[in-house]
Amino acid sequence: MGVGWEVIGAIRVAYSVKRPLTWCLLVVLPCLLVAFVAVLFSERYPLKISLGVIVEDNSQGTRDLLFKLKNEPALNVVKICISQEECESALRGEEVLGVVQIPADLERKAMRGENPVVPLYLSGQSLIAYNMIEMAVNTAVGEYSAGVRSVVSSAGALSVVPPAGMPPLKIPPVVVPPNPIGLQMHAIGNPSMDYRAYLGVGLIAATFHLASMVFAAFILGTLLRDNLVGKYLDLLSPNSSSSSFLSARGGRAAWAVAPFLLKGGRSGGGVKLFFALSVPAILILFFQHALFGFAFHYWTGFSFDLWQWGILALAAFLMIVAAFGFCGTALAITKDMRIATSAGGVIGGPAFAFAGMAFPIFAMPLAVQYFAFLLPLTHFLQIQNAVRMGAIALPFIEREMLILAVFAAVWFGGAAWGMSARYKR
Numbered sequence: 001m002g003v004g005w006e007v008i009g010a011i012r013v014a015y016s017v018k019r020p021l022t023w024c025l026l027v028v029l030p031c032l033l034v035a036f037v038a039v040l041f042s043e044r045y046p047l048k049i050s051l052g053v054i055v056e057d058n059s060q061g062t063r064d065l066l067f068k069l070k071n072e073p074a075l076n077v078v079k080i081c082i083s084q085e086e087c088e089s090a091l092r093g094e095e096v097l098g099v100v101q102i103p104a105d106l107e108r109k110a111m112r113g114e115n116p117v118v119p120l121y122l123s124g125q126s127l128i129a130y131n132m133i134e135m136a137v138n139t140a141v142g143e144y145s146a147g148v149r150s151v152v153s154s155a156g157a158l159s160v161v162p163p164a165g166m167p168p169l170k171i172p173p174v175v176v177p178p179n180p181i182g183l184q185m186h187a188i189g190n191p192s193m194d195y196r197a198y199l200g201v202g203l204i205a206a207t208f209h210l211a212s213m214v215f216a217a218f219i220l221g222t223l224l225r226d227n228l229v230g231k232y233l234d235l236l237s238p239n240s241s242s243s244s245f246l247s248a249r250g251g252r253a254a255w256a257v258a259p260f261l262l263k264g265g266r267s268g269g270g271v272k273l274f275f276a277l278s279v280p281a282i283l284i285l286f287f288q289h290a291l292f293g294f295a296f297h298y299w300t301g302f303s304f305d306l307w308q309w310g311i312l313a314l315a316a317f318l319m320i321v322a323a324f325g326f327c328g329t330a331l332a333i334t335k336d337m338r339i340a341t342s343a344g345g346v347i348g349g350p351a352f353a354f355a356g357m358a359f360p361i362f363a364m365p366l367a368v369q370y371f372a373f374l375l376p377l378t379h380f381l382q383i384q385n386a387v388r389m390g391a392i393a394l395p396f397i398e399r400e401m402l403i404l405a406v407f408a409a410v411w412f413g414g415a416a417w418g419m420s421a422r423y424k425r
Contacts, residue, residue: 048076049133049360052087052096055080061107064147065118068140069100075136091121091188094386094396097360098122098133110148110180117182123385129360130187138183145181199357201296201388202381205319206352208289209377212323213344215285219277220328220419221337270423274416278324285320308387311397315383318404322376323348325411332418351377356385379404 053069055062070077079096081087087099099121103109109116118141122130290313326347331340354364354371355378361369372378379400386397 049074049098049129049136050078050096050362051075051133051137052079052081052090052099053077054084054087054099054101055082056102056104059105059107061105061110061144061148062102065102065106065140065144068144069137072136072140074132075140088121088188091123092386094123094382097129098137100137106181107148110145113180115180115182117184119184119186121186121188123188134183134185141181141183142179145179149180201293201384202352202355202357204289204292204296205316205380205384206348206355206377208285208316209319209323209351209375209380210344210348212282212285212320213327213348214341215281216278216324216327216415217331217337217340217344219281220274220415221331221340223273223277224331224335224422225337270420271416273423274328274419278328278412278415282317282320282324285324286317289316289320311387311401312384315380315401315404318401318408319376319380322404322407322411325408325413325415326376328415329411329418332415332422335422347375348377351375354378355381357381376404376407379407 051069053066055066066077066080069075079087079090081090081099084101087096087101090096091099101119101121103116103118106116106118118137120134120137122133293312293316294309323344327340327344330343331337334340334343353359354361354368355375356372361372361378364372382400383397383404386400
């Protein structure tokens with residue numbers, strides 16, 4: 001009986017209502033994850049995917065096909081262009097994921113049996129979106145083509161009344177093929193549809209996005225877990241003779257990096273310790289990402305100009321700083337390395353699925369779109385896709401780069417401020 005009561009007592013202590021974190025991890029977190037998945041799959045079919053349409057004339061046939069494209073459940077015609085250059089810029093700038101070009105005199109050419117084709121330009125950076133747009137546009141063009149064939153077939157042979165004394169002249173009907181109007185696909189940015197070019201490069205970025213989060217929790221949290229803060233602060237002391245990278249030289253370097261934060265005795269020592277631990281890790285992760293990313297881009301057959309490599313390098317650096325700062329902030333709030341590591345794993349682990357590579361973000365439910373927007377990985381991949389597609393529209397890249405810079409400043413600044421308060425003797 002005594003052992004039984006001891007077990008009950010241990011359970012009451014372990015699962016006491018005075019330990020809200022236990023119940024959050026046991027009940028609240030699973031419920032939130034299930035609710036998130038329920039919202040993600042709330043629609044039986046994906047939401048509408050943005051599409052651009054190039055119209056070369058204002059004929060009845062063009063209007064009919066445009067009407068069918070607008071009525072496709074999987075499509076959302078957001079841009080109607082007069083010129084090909086206008087819609088091509090929107091496609092390369094990620095405003096739309098596909099562009100349909102309706103040729104002039106489409107219906108007349110089909111009735112004459114000339115077998116015209118409707119060009120469809122798609123982003124080769126998202127295979128799922130590629131297939132969905134292809135199926136939806138093919139359905140709309142197929143319905144329109146069937147309508148044209150029905151009109152021509154119902155006309156039958158034509159009889160021409162000749163002059164008096166001559167027999168009637170019959171003109172045979174035009175032979176219309178089963179599909180008088182065809183669809184011709186063109187992949188932009190990844191014409192060979194090589195899955196390495198859209199999955200491989202994205203997964204490399206996702207790997208370092210997650211590694212930055214997990215390593216931040218480890219390198220910053222180990223000192224708190226093992227009660228080594230005082231020892232490391234001693235290494236940063238000006239009187240220390242240690243030759244470690246955490247010596248006074250490293251401390252003075254940290255003072256030069258952020259002088260506005262490094263004022264006053266112990267608090268300054270905490271910030272110096274944070275920077276001394278963070279800067280080497282961020283630089284190592286950044287150079288590894290640059291090395292593997294360059295090698296993979298080269299392996300998949302893409303070559304960039306120097307300014308494009310510069311854009312990708314800056315975006316990768318900001319992504320790593322933001323991801324590192326996120327887990328640093330989580331550690332400063334929770335003071336528990338395991339919880340901070342779990343937060344990085346829960347958020348950073350499935351990030352690739354919501355970052356727009358596997359499926360377009362704007363075709364997801366609104367709640368999932370907000371979640372994707374808060375991921376640094378999302379904005380890096382948007383920049384990478386734009387550069388790989390040869391985008392020269394700098395406003396789009398500048399917007400995504402600004403968002404990354406804000407994330408990096410907020411999360412890393414929050415981590416520096418929070419961890420400086422935790423790093424006390």
